[in-house]
Amino acid sequence: MSKVKIVTHPQVQDLELTKVLHALSDPVRLELVRMLAAQRDLPCSALCLGRPKSSMSHHFKTMINAGLLRVDVAGNVHLNNLRLDDLESRFPGLMAAVLEPR
Amino acid sequence: MSKVKIVTHPQVQDLELTKVLHALSDPVRLELVRMLAAQRDLPCSALCLGRPKSSMSHHFKTMINAGLLRVDVAGNVHLNNLRLDDLESRFPGLMAAVLEPR
DNA sequence: ACAGCAGTTCGACCTTTATCGAACTGCTGT
DNA sequence: ACAGCAGTTCGATAAAGGTCGAACTGCTGT
Numbered sequence: 001m002s003k004v005k006i007v008t009h010p011q012v013q014d015l016e017l018t019k020v021l022h023a024l025s026d027p028v029r030l031e032l033v034r035m036l037a038a039q040r041d042l043p044c045s046a047l048c049l050g051r052p053k054s055s056m057s058h059h060f061k062t063m064i065n066a067g068l069l070r071v072d073v074a075g076n077v078h079l080n081n082l083r084l085d086d087l088e089s090r091f092p093g094l095m096a097a098v099l100e101p102r
Numbered sequence: 103m104s105k106v107k108i109v110t111h112p113q114v115q116d117l118e119l120t121k122v123l124h125a126l127s128d129p130v131r132l133e134l135v136r137m138l139a140a141q142r143d144l145p146c147s148a149l150c151l152g153r154p155k156s157s158m159s160h161h162f163k164t165m166i167n168a169g170l171l172r173v174d175v176a177g178n179v180h181l182n183n184l185r186l187d188d189l190e191s192r193f194p195g196l197m198a199a200v201l202e203p204r
Numbered sequence: 205a206c207a208g209c210a211g212t213t214c215g216a217c218c219t220t221t222a223t224c225g226a227a228c229t230g231c232t233g234t
Numbered sequence: 235a236c237a238g239c240a241g242t243t244c245g246a247t248a249a250a251g252g253t254c255g256a257a258c259t260g261c262t263g264t
Contacts, residue, residue: 017203021127025120026222044241052224057242059222076231076240091203097195101119128252146211157253159212164251178210178261206264213258220251228243234236 007064007071012086015067020091023066024098029059033068033082037099041072041079109166109173114188117169122193125168126200131161135170135184139201143174143181 024030032047048056060080063069067086072079087095126132134149150158162182165171169188174181189197 017200018127018129018132021123021132021200025124025127027120028222030120030123045239053241054225054243055223061242062221078241091199093195093199093202097193097199098119098123100195101193130252147209154254155211156213156255160252163212180211207262209260209262211259211261214256216255217253218251219253220249222249223247225246226244229241230239231241232237232239 007073009064009070009083010067012067012090015086015090017091019066020068020087020094023063023068026059026062028055029063029068030098032059032063032080034099036069036080036082037084037095040081043077043079045077047080109175111166111172111185112169114169114192117188117192119193121168122170122189122196125165125170128161128164130157131165131170132200134161134165134182136201138171138182138184139186139197142183145179145181147179149182 024033028051035047036042044053044056044060060069060071064071067083067090070081070083072081082095084095126135130153137149138144146155146158146162162171162173166173169185172183172185174183184197186197
């Protein structure tokens with residue numbers, strides 16, 4: 001019997017600005033966003049950078065719930081990607097503005 | 103003897119993106135931002151809308167510390183204004199993106 | 205001087221959030 | 235089957251944040 005890991009990503013029209021802004025307002029998560037903007041398909045391990053996995057898992061969940069992140073499960077590994085297109089269509093210019101400083 | 107009420111607004115170069123995003127991520131404060139984007143020089147009384155003054159004072163402080171708001175004291179009344187120019191020069195496009203949805 | 209108004213401060217309360225170790229789940233290669 | 239790896243869940247803890255009433259400060263008009 002196979003168990004499917006269900007990760008629920010909110011739909012584009014359900015993204016809430018306050019949730020997105022809150023997800024972006026933590027320094028750790030903002031760093032993740034910048035790393036993911038620079039490189040696609042990063043696994044959790046590449047994003048942890050020495051921080052405890054359980055702390056990171058918490059941040060991933062926050063970002064997924066806010067609609068910032070999409071996770072693709074590839075066997076053992078979770079590949080993380082920003083939902084840049086979705087965010088752009090819902091909140092035009094937002095991610096560009098957040099990513100620009102540096 | 104006169105006592106001067108000192109309100110310290112952070113300088114442009116000291117604005118921090120995470121603080122700004124956090125200040126924007128609360129529904130009440132986001133509403134204040136939208137009201138202030140539509141109309142300048144609003145006093146606290148015009149922004150409270152039935153909510154307790156002490157709650158509002160807390161939000162104003164958060165917004166001032168983040169650099170979102172500038173307060174001009176005019177006698178009895180505090181005139182609030184978004185620091186749109188400062189925010190634009192520090193985080194180009196951010197406020198436009200936040201204000202656009204609706 | 206004084207009443208009244210605008211807004212802040214204080215203190216209490218409760219909820220949310222960040223952090224982390226330990227235990228757990230599920231996949232992979234052998 | 236099993237060891238090992240990737241990541242999640244759980245539970246505890248501590249800190250931050252939102253809400254509000256009550257008391258306070260400072261200005262204004264009379």
